[in-house]
Amino acid sequence: MVRRHELTDTEWEFVRPLLPRPGRGRSRLDDRMVLNGIVWKFRAGVAWRDVPERYGSWATLHTRFRRWAKDGTFTRMFQAAQARADAAGDIDWLVSVDSTIVRAHQHAAGARKRGRQALGRSRGGLSSKIHLARDALGRPLAVVVTGGNTNDCTQFTRLMSQSAYPGWPRSRPDHVIGDKGYSSKAIRTWLRRRDIGHTIPERTDQIRKPVRRGRSGGRPPAFDQQVYKRRNVVERCFNRLKQWRGIATRYEKTVETYQAAVTLASLLMWA
Incomplete structure (x- = not known):
């Protein structure tokens, strides 16, 4: 019986082959039970000590999660799931990029090297920002977490570089959609040099600048309103x-x- 906030059988069969194989030694807590406890914790938004005892010791769950986070297990699983889908031709490479602000609870403060923990001070206080690139079906391709006061355009190339991995059949998207936060000459030049089409609206100040220059202002970038409507998938x-x-x-x-x-x-969205 699958309880609320646990992995379904379909999700478990999807992630099971992606999990690292246990090493030799004494037996450890079942991976599905541990993963269910981790998923339950983040879906419910509770403290580790409040995770139900049916998932085993909260300390074991926390230790396993920290180990998998530190050694990149979740990232490798995420990449493997995408590579498998890409090899099967199951990715629509119309890529949208955007970000969202996440408020940081007071419990998120207090770590060592606070400036390196992706916490930024904005109008609402301490916050983080999730930068996301996703395919046309709404599945994440790359995730970057920064402080909440980080500009979107500064993370664009980082997102794009994480959207393709060595060994993938594809190495670049067909088309990129972004809002005005990604409207910069550097980003458009980066995309043009790689022959990647893009639909990014210009900011008001960028529209007025060529007008003041007259004919020397250059031709404005093309913008397809119908393509831009598909950006709502990232929301x-x-x-x-x-x-x-x-x-x-x-x-x-x-x-x-x-x-x-x-x-x-993000990984479970691919299930």
Whole structure:
């Protein structure tokens, strides 16, 4: 019987072959039970000590999660799931990029090297920002977590570089859609040099500048309103991510554990 906030049989069969194989030695807590406890914790948004005892010791769950986050297990699983889908031709490479602000709970403060834990101060206080690239079906391709006061355009090339991995049949998207936060000469030049089409509206100040220059202002970039309407899929993707209460509000002190939680939720979208 699958309880609320646990992995379904379909989700478990999807992630089971992607999990690292246990080493030799004494037997350990079942991976499905551990993963169910981790998923339950972040979907419910509770403290580790409040995870139900049916998933085993909360300390074991926390230790396993921290280990998998630190050694990149969740990232490798995420990449493997995408590579498998890409090899099967199951990815629509119309890529949208966007970001969303996440409020940081007071429990997220207090870690060492606070400036490196992706916590930024904005109008609402301490916050983080999730930068996301997703395919046309609304499944995440790349996730980057920064401080809440980080500009979207500064993370664009980082997102694009994480949207393709060595060994993939594809190495670049067909088309990229972004809002005005990604409207910069550097981004358009980067896309043009790689022969990647894009639909990014210009900001008002960028539209007025060529007008003041007259004919020397250059030709404005092409913009397809019908293609731009498909950007709403990335908003729906954020809505699905934020159904996990432990992601909608950041409780984790370190950026590596919070990003691991976002990566795990993103991975399950591919199931």
